[in-house]
Amino acid sequence: MTEMPLVISGIGLAGGFGLGREALVDRMNTGGGPNGMVSVKTESGERRLPAYQVDVSEVIRFSPRGALRRMNRYAKMAVLGASLALEDAGWDTTLKRNDVGLVIASGYGASESTFDFLDSMIVDGGSCPSPTLFSNSVHSSAASHLSIVLQSGGPCLTVSQFEMSPVSGLLTARQWLLEGRVEAVLFGAVDEICPVLSYCYDRFFGADACGAIEPFTWDKQTAVMGEGAAFLLLKPAGDASKSYGCIDSIRWTRSREEAISADCNLVLGADGHTCYGRFYRRLSKRAANRTSYAPLYGSLSGGQAFDVAIAAIAAAEGHGAERITSVKYDARGSCGIISCHFGSDPR
Amino acid sequence: MDIKQKLKQVIVEDLNFEDLTAEQIGDDEVLFGEGLGLDSLDAVELVVVVKRHFGVEIKDMTEGREAFASISSLAKFIEERMGR
Amino acid sequence: MTRTGRAVPVTGLGCLSAAGGTVSEMTETLFSGRRRVAWRVVGEDRYPVFELDSGSVPVGYFEGPECRRCGLLAVAAAEEALAEAALTGEQLQDRRVGVCMGTTVGSAMNNEAFYREFRAGRMPGVEPIRQYLRANPAAMVAEAFGLTGPCQTVTNACSSGSVAIGHAAAWVSSGICEIAIAGGSDMLCNVIHAGFLSLLITDSDPCRPFDRDRRGLNLGEGAGVVVLESEQSVRRRGASIQAWLCGYGNSSDAYHISAPEPTGQGLKRALIQALSEARLKADDIDFINAHGTGTPENDRVEGRVFPEMFPGVPFSSTKGFTGHALGAAGGIEAVITVLCLRERRMPANVGFEHADPEFPGRPVRENTPVPGSYGLSDSVAFGGNNAVLIFKGAGQ
Numbered sequence: 059m060t061e062m063p064l065v066i067s068g069i070g071l072a073g074g075f076g077l078g079r080e081a082l083v084d085r086m087n088t089g090g091g092p093n094g095m096v097s098v099k100t101e102s103g104e105r106r107l108p109a110y111q112v113d114v115s116e117v118i119r120f121s122p123r124g125a126l127r128r129m130n131r132y133a134k135m136a137v138l139g140a141s142l143a144l145e146d147a148g149w150d151t152t153l154k155r156n157d158v159g160l161v162i163a164s165g166y167g168a169s170e171s172t173f174d175f176l177d178s179m180i181v182d183g184g185s186c187p188s189p190t191l192f193s194n195s196v197h198s199s200a201a202s203h204l205s206i207v208l209q210s211g212g213p214c215l216t217v218s219q220f221e222m223s224p225v226s227g228l229l230t231a232r233q234w235l236l237e238g239r240v241e242a243v244l245f246g247a248v249d250e251i252c253p254v255l256s257y258c259y260d261r262f263f264g265a266d267a268c269g270a271i272e273p274f275t276w277d278k279q280t281a282v283m284g285e286g287a288a289f290l291l292l293k294p295a296g297d298a299s300k301s302y303g304c305i306d307s308i309r310w311t312r313s314r315e316e317a318i319s320a321d322c323n324l325v326l327g328a329d330g331h332t333c334y335g336r337f338y339r340r341l342s343k344r345a346a347n348r349t350s351y352a353p354l355y356g357s358l359s360g361g362q363a364f365d366v367a368i369a370a371i372a373a374a375e376g377h378g379a380e381r382i383t384s385v386k387y388d389a390r391g392s393c394g395i396i397s398c399h400f401g402s403d404p405r
Numbered sequence: 406m407d408i409k410q411k412l413k414q415v416i417v418e419d420l421n422f423e424d425l426t427a428e429q430i431g432d433d434e435v436l437f438g439e440g441l442g443l444d445s446l447d448a449v450e451l452v453v454v455v456k457r458h459f460g461v462e463i464k465d466m467t468e469g470r471e472a473f474a475s476i477s478s479l480a481k482f483i484e485e486r487m488g489r
Numbered sequence: 490m491t492r493t494g495r496a497v498p499v500t501g502l503g504c505l506s507a508a509g510g511t512v513s514e515m516t517e518t519l520f521s522g523r524r525r526v527a528w529r530v531v532g533e534d535r536y537p538v539f540e541l542d543s544g545s546v547p548v549g550y551f552e553g554p555e556c557r558r559c560g561l562l563a564v565a566a567a568e569e570a571l572a573e574a575a576l577t578g579e580q581l582q583d584r585r586v587g588v589c590m591g592t593t594v595g596s597a598m599n600n601e602a603f604y605r606e607f608r609a610g611r612m613p614g615v616e617p618i619r620q621y622l623r624a625n626p627a628a629m630v631a632e633a634f635g636l637t638g639p640c641q642t643v644t645n646a647c648s649s650g651s652v653a654i655g656h657a658a659a660w661v662s663s664g665i666c667e668i669a670i671a672g673g674s675d676m677l678c679n680v681i682h683a684g685f686l687s688l689l690i691t692d693s694d695p696c697r698p699f700d701r702d703r704r705g706l707n708l709g710e711g712a713g714v715v716v717l718e719s720e721q722s723v724r725r726r727g728a729s730i731q732a733w734l735c736g737y738g739n740s741s742d743a744y745h746i747s748a749p750e751p752t753g754q755g756l757k758r759a760l761i762q763a764l765s766e767a768r769l770k771a772d773d774i775d776f777i778n779a780h781g782t783g784t785p786e787n788d789r790v791e792g793r794v795f796p797e798m799f800p801g802v803p804f805s806s807t808k809g810f811t812g813h814a815l816g817a818a819g820g821i822e823a824v825i826t827v828l829c830l831r832e833r834r835m836p837a838n839v840g841f842e843h844a845d846p847e848f849p850g851r852p853v854r855e856n857t858p859v860p861g862s863y864g865l866s867d868s869v870a871f872g873g874n875n876a877v878l879i880f881k882g883a884g885q
Contacts, residue, residue: 196593199872233660
């Protein structure tokens with residue numbers, strides 16, 4: 059298999075901790091935790107659930123007002139995350155607009171617009187479904203808005219593979235760079251919380267919800283809903299003025315923990331869900347060193363993109379290991395393994 | 406409220422113009438392209454808006470195109486068909 | 490830009506659509522010129538749809554939850570493709586096999602019945618959501634055949650099927666997997682139908698791609714899948730090659746969230762990229778399977794770009810036989826492109842009668858011989874994503 063290190067030359071984060079590197083580092087120092095609450099209807103009345111929520115109002119800094127008029131929250135999170143990554147990389151003006159690929163990994167897509175469109179189908183006797191809401195309800199809407207805002211005419215992918223969305227999307231991002239199809243890839247995970255997802259979450263786990271993620275408590279459901287965007291500006295090795303380090307290998311496996319070297323620093327995607335807990339538990343037993351960043355950003359499908367981004371920032375801040383392997387499982391036991399080394403040392 | 410006024414209001418609200426008020430839209434201002442700057446997606450949304458607020462159906466864009474020239478022409482179109 | 494210039498063997502095809510439940514049934518339909526139109530009533534109006542014949546749907550299709558149908562269609566098309574590739578379950582277990590599947594409905598959490606209950610405050614049970622979480626099309630294919638390689642469900646709207654095939658080919662050529670099952674699957678769904686109706690791009694008559702009087706698309710459903718395999722694997726097991734995937738291009742219009750960029754700059758970029766990867770010139774292309782949805786805007790763009798970039802190259806849209814199957818369209822049309830290379834002919838563009846004076850492109854009116862070896866299929870998606878696949882016939 060052809061491996062090719064990908065240089066991380068910019069990181070853009072929007073999450074419950076706020077926007078960008080400083081906000082994240084601040085939260086790392088003060089301790090993570092949900093920053094908001096959502097209310098859901100239950101048999102015994104309203105229930106308030108903790109959640110990691112994003113304030114998207116700052117998107118105005120990156121997008122012309124006209125382009126925002128029809129932009130949903132899902133797309134605003136993508137534009138925020140992607141723009142922050144480009145800003146972090148110093149707005150590299152040598153990149154031509156058609157030579158940048160966009161990869162968006164999303165577990166549930168534009169969930170709010172999906173249900174808003176259903177609303178428009180249901181009200182007024184079903185006679186007035188809204189074409190604008192429909193256009194915004196498709197998973198690819200964030201990529202469309204983003205390509206318009208960035209005026210980026212390169213290849214574009216939206217992948218929807220639940221927890222495996224980031225690793226699946228990264229395989230393609232690397233491929234595009236390997237083939238010389240693009241000079242850089244803006245890769246990001248985007249997911250949003252909406253009332254229906256909150257309701258489902260409560261129905262699935264409500265009774266067990268406790269308010270704080272305990273990533274290494276395997277037999278108790280401690281997940282807390284999260285939303286946000288985590289973007290990486292990726293370039294081929296030797297082609298970036300700024301660098302956090304490299305993604306050295308990207309693997310998708312079902313062969314459980316044998317594929318993972320036990321002596322490395324593991325960043326586990328453990329985010330308080332018991333359904334994957336058993337996989338992480340087994341792996342954890344052999345790990346020399348393990349971390350979970352989920353308490354900083356919450357439980358969401360695109361978590362692995364946050365893990366890689368946060369590990370890179372942690373290393374840059376001197377808080378984290380220089381070599382890490384990020385591991386994320388889905389409920390089927392598929393496993394995404396992303397190995398990185400950070401710092402300025404060449405390979 | 407007269408049809409023109411209501412139209413301006415629903416355009417501002419339903420087409421998500423955050424920086425525009427109904428008062429800023431002229432009766433004869435061009436709605437599409439130059440002018441207010443509406444586009445093809447706004448056109449089909451406007452079909453829905455007119456149906457929802459005035460109960461008037463615009464079957465296709467050939468019919469819509471003429472009506473959508475300005476607030477005045479759209480108000481006239483709606484007036485002629487309301488309560489039919 | 491450096492390009493691999495490496496072609497990936499196609500060893501199997503599988504397809505089901507309104508034009509037939511198998512590749513051979515579809516071949517017969519396409520060259521017969523007959524189309525089978527069904528009608529759906531929405532409000533006071535009725536609209537043509539291209540739905541699967543009840544005889545061609547997979548076992549358990551109507552009995553199980555609706556959200557699993559896209560996955561079941563993908564599995565059925567994959568079964569046919571794997572059978573043609575002569576790959577047994579055992580052989581699949583021994584190899585690293587990936588799945589890339591395009592879809593629209595198959596990834597959407599838009600369960601209408603559930604949502605009606607929810608918004609009425611009746612607190613519905615979450616079983617439909619549990620089912621949705623198990624209905625990811627690529628994961629369903631992987632599960633059905635016990636595959637352990639990477640999965641990618643592409644949700645690029647109407648170019649998804651082509652994009653999935655392009656990415657799967659790259660996975661094979663770079664060694665991420667030895668074999669990839671790739672294509673698209675989608676099903677007719679009331680919610681999506683309402684969306685297209687609201688955009689006023691749905692024809693109330695059977696669609697007329699490239700015709701002067703075209704008024705829009707008709708929705709379709711189905712799945713189209715190809716098996717892509719490394720040359721080494723093909724050689725090792727002595728498999729026969731149906732065609733080669735030799736070029737893929739993808740671009741964004743960066744123009745509008747629902748309308749295509751009218752001058753076709755984005756589409757041209759994807760075409761140039763695919764030609765460059767295949768190391769071909771435009772006049773090497775022998776025929777084009779157009780996206781040709783029958784909407785005024787889409788057909789105008791292709792009707793201008795094709796004569797400009799590929800003067801004299803015959804093209805046709807097969808949406809008149811299959812309807813627009815959205816995320817499945819690129820998969821179905823990739824299969825059609827390969828079968829045209831195999832049959833050495835392309836089908837007439839059904840629904841086309843009157844040339845449109847607004848653009849110079851004219852699709853073929855008759856079944857037309859394909860003398861050469863290169864077929865191109867393009868997909869132009871809602872939201873401005875363009876994808877192009879170039880196939881080379883086997884043994885030519």
